Amino acid sequence: MPDLPPRVLSTPQADAWIARLGAMHGPLMFHQSGGCCDGSVPMCYPRGEFKVGGQDVLLGHIAGDVPVWIGAAQFEYWRHTQVTIDVAPGRGAGMSLETPEGVRFLAHSRLFSDAEATALAAAGEPPRGQS
Structure with missing residues (x-):
């Protein structure tokens, strides 16, 4: 299987x-839900603060x-794309650190290329959190 x-x-x-932020708050995590606040922006939290x-x-x-x-519903829209987390000046309206x-x-x-999408599909679904 290709990389x-x-x-x-x-x-x-x-x-x-x-x-x-990690130096200030300890280990971090991101979650992107497509929900409230700034919508579908990635939110940064101390690891374990978001269930x-x-x-x-x-x-x-x-x-x-x-x-x-990423929330499963949002993933369905974005499964064919590679996401790059970036930063920009300005305050967001969310609860992110x-x-x-x-x-x-x-x-x-x-968008993933056809070859990339095929390789990802062959690898199966990405891991999910615990229920």
Whole structure:
């Protein structure tokens, strides 16, 4: 089986903010729900502060060991895309850890190529949280 493309990446700028927030708050995690507040922006939380359940899909890890989860309904829309977590100046309207720092995390996406999509489909579904 060919190497699988990562479902999630992060920019160097996002990695720098993740390291800064990790130094302040300890181990981190991201969740993207497509729900309230800023909608479908990735929200950064101290790991364990957000309860991941059976309806959450693990996209992968960024900035070393920071897991990125997405709600199952949102994943169905985004399963054909590679998500890149980035950071931009400006305050978001959510409960994400970076909000008081004057920056906000955001997600960019690109469609997987046909070959990448085929390889991911052959690998099976990504892991889900525990019910």
